[in-house]
Amino acid sequence: MENIFRELEKMLEEDGHQKVLLPLLIPEDILAVESEHIKGFEEEVFWITQGGNEQLERRLALRPTSEVILYYMFRSWLRSYKDLPVKLYQRAEVFRYETKATRPLLRVRQVYWNEAHCVHLTEEECMHQVMKAIEFYEKLFREICALENLLVVERPAWDRFAGAERTFALDCYIELTGRTVQVGTSHHLGQKFTKAFGVRVKLPDGSEAWPYSNSYGISCRVLGALILTHSDDVGLILPPRIAPVKAVVVPILYKGKEEEILEYAKEVVGQLQELLGSAVLDTREERPGWKFYYWEMKGVPLRAEVGPKDLENRTVTLVRRDTREKLCVKFEELGKAKDILEDIQRNLRERSKKMLENAIKLARTMEELEKILAEKKVALVPFCSTNLEGKECAEKIKQQLAAEVLGVDLRNQKSAAGKRCIVCGKPATVWVYVAKKY
Ligand SMILES: [Zn+2]
Numbered sequence: 479m480e481n482i483f484r485e486l487e488k489m490l491e492e493d494g495h496q497k498v499l500l501p502l503l504i505p506e507d508i509l510a511v512e513s514e515h516i517k518g519f520e521e522e523v524f525w526i527t528q529g530g531n532e533q534l535e536r537r538l539a540l541r542p543t544s545e546v547i548l549y550y551m552f553r554s555w556l557r558s559y560k561d562l563p564v565k566l567y568q569r570a571e572v573f574r575y576e577t578k579a580t581r582p583l584l585r586v587r588q589v590y591w592n593e594a595h596c597v598h599l600t601e602e603e604c605m606h607q608v609m610k611a612i613e614f615y616e617k618l619f620r621e622i623c624a625l626e627n628l629l630v631v632e633r634p635a636w637d638r639f640a641g642a643e644r645t646f647a648l649d650c651y652i653e654l655t656g657r658t659v660q661v662g663t664s665h666h667l668g669q670k671f672t673k674a675f676g677v678r679v680k681l682p683d684g685s686e687a688w689p690y691s692n693s694y695g696i697s698c699r700v701l702g703a704l705i706l707t708h709s710d711d712v713g714l715i716l717p718p719r720i721a722p723v724k725a726v727v728v729p730i731l732y733k734g735k736e737e738e739i740l741e742y743a744k745e746v747v748g749q750l751q752e753l754l755g756s757a758v759l760d761t762r763e764e765r766p767g768w769k770f771y772y773w774e775m776k777g778v779p780l781r782a783e784v785g786p787k788d789l790e791n792r793t794v795t796l797v798r799r800d801t802r803e804k805l806c807v808k809f810e811e812l813g814k815a816k817d818i819l820e821d822i823q824r825n826l827r828e829r830s831k832k833m834l835e836n837a838i839k840l841a842r843t844m845e846e847l848e849k850i851l852a853e854k855k856v857a858l859v860p861f862c863s864t865n866l867e868g869k870e871c872a873e874k875i876k877q878q879l880a881a882e883v884l885g886v887d888l889r890n891q892k893s894a895a896g897k898r899c900i901v902c903g904k905p906a907t908v909w910v911y912v913a914k915k916y
Contacts (some may be wrong), residue, residue: 479701481720483569483592485622486696495565495594500547502571508546512674513690515545520638522574524587540573545667545693548595548601551674557681559599562689563607567594583702584659584916591697597672597689601680604666604690608646608762611694612888613663615648617697619661623704624717624823626831628828629658629856629911631885634864636872638695641896643675644670645776649913650703653833656854657702657914658884664694680694703916714777716826717826718841725753726773727816730766743784746794749812754819755781774799779822780815800825838911844878847912853883856913860897860906871901875912884911912916 488499503526510516516610526539527533541547548566556564565729569592576587594611598604612630619625626779629649638645642665649658669688672678678686708715718724727750728741743759750757762771773781792809800822807814834856841847841857850857862868872883886908894906 479560479590479698480619481722482623482700486592486614486618487567487569489617489806490565490567493565493610493614494563495596498566498568500541500544500568500570502541504541504547506537506539508550509539511546512641513669514670515641519543519574523571525573527546533643535765540581543568543572544568544593544694545671545692546596546675547636547676547692549671552597552672552677553675553730556677556679556689558685559611559682562679564597565594565596565750568806569593575592581702581916583705586698590696593693593695595691595693595871597691597708599687599689601668601690602669604692608644608692608694609668611692612646612648612662614870615662615694615696619648619650619700620715620827622631622719623700624719624830625650625661625703625825626827626835627653627707627834628661629834629884630888631911632849632864632870632888633663633721633885634868634883634910636868636869637883637885639663639665641667641669641670643716645889647885648665649911650700650707650916651837651856652706652916653837653854653914654706655914656837656851656856657916658856659699659706661700661703661916662696665692667691667693668792672701687725707735707833712771713775714827716779718823721777721779723756723758723776723778725750725782726755726769726778726784726866727759727781727784728769728773729759729761730783732786735786735789739784739786739789742789742792746782746784746809746812749809750815753813753816754780769795774785779819782815798822819861833888841900841912842897847875847881847900849877851879851912851914853876856911857881858909859900860894861901861908861910862899862904863907864910868899871899874901875915879912881912881914884915886910 526538572589596607612679633645636673644666646664648662650661652656672688727747729739747757747759779799781797796805837855839850839855841859846907847857897906
């Protein structure tokens with residue numbers, strides 16, 4: 479998770495974001511300033527009501543997200559158009575009272591995340607940033623986490639972030655269970671929060687304006703999605719770009735040659751560290767087979783075995799984690815390890831891309847939709863509306879099939895002209911994805 483956040487923060491900082499650390503506790507009256515926002519979080523907030531033995535006069539919320547804390551400060555920080563745009567992010571924990579059964583990494587009450595918040599002078603700039611955030615997340619998920627099983631959608635009106643005008647989301651499709659995991663969101667908040675908190679700026683002509691704002695975030699759910707996508711029966715397979723240990727060297731000690739083999743293994747690990755940035759030598763007193771299994775389970779992308787024959791010929795046996803193929807290389811050719819890691823990254827991306835390609839199926843009737851969901855796939859269906867008038871149809875899908883309308887594909891919008899809503903039969907205006915969710 480550390481490596482994933484670091485990659486993201488590099489992108490955010492290059493884009494001019496500054497890191498902040500915000501308070502964890504929010505007084506009730508501040509949380510209630512934006513009415514839709516508090517309503518949306520009402521059932522999810524943890525409250526602190528007591529300090530020591532004393533009852534508190536005002537309840538304090540454990541932040542479910544940080545918008546209100548920031549806007550409270552923006553009112554004094556932002557005075558002029560010259561103060562804009564402002565782009566901030568924090569890596570922190572937020573708390574949400576989940577009433578459904580919790581699941582490790584996917585549905586938790588203490589969420590470890592990275593949230594960013596920006597304020598812009600114009601709506602156009604603000605929306606541009608909302609889209610830019612999606613691009614950062616796509617790059618992070620696709621290229622770095624090798625999660626190409628990714629749907630990028632605009633959420634329907636009934637599923638927006640509390641207080642947002644538009645919400646965009648990235649959902650990861652999990653082949654194993656046929657469910658999707660929301661791994662990132664980006665929200666256009668319009669002027670709702672700046673107006674609610676009285677954040678106004680002076681324009682060059684002396685008049686005042688309400689600026690526009692947005693927020694976006696990803697959480698430890700991405701790690702859950704990554705484990706569910708890239709594992710096999712043996713254990714985890716980590717994409718090399720985020721693996722904390724890129725390679726492990728396991729010496730296969732042979733009676734009478736222990737010292738020599740160990741010396742050679744040290745030479746190999748030194749070379750791999752230099753080439754890959756990180757590699758470890760496993761000298762624990764266990765059998766080599768036990769060590770192979772141990773590091774495979776941990777998902778380390780590459781294993782280097784060094785035995786008596788390797789010592790004799792100055793070779794190394796490389797085993798890649800994804801395909802478990804073996805390759806014997808000369809010590810001088812260890813540079814190939816780098817190519818193998820790149821190939822593993824490529825392979826994991828390909829695999830996850832295929833998972834999604836195989837999963838998306840068109841449904842024209844509720845029966846077809848039911849069948850697709852039962853086969854653990856994602857359905858693309860014609861739908862009446864993603865505005866509030868479509869909510870009833872979405873509710874029916876939820877009640878009958880325990881699945882949800884994820885939204886409209888942001889990258890690939892095709893015309894629904896001539897089609898009819900799969901639920902109510904009215905003329906369809908959009909194609910939406912329907913899937914079971916975590
Ligand atoms: Zn409908």
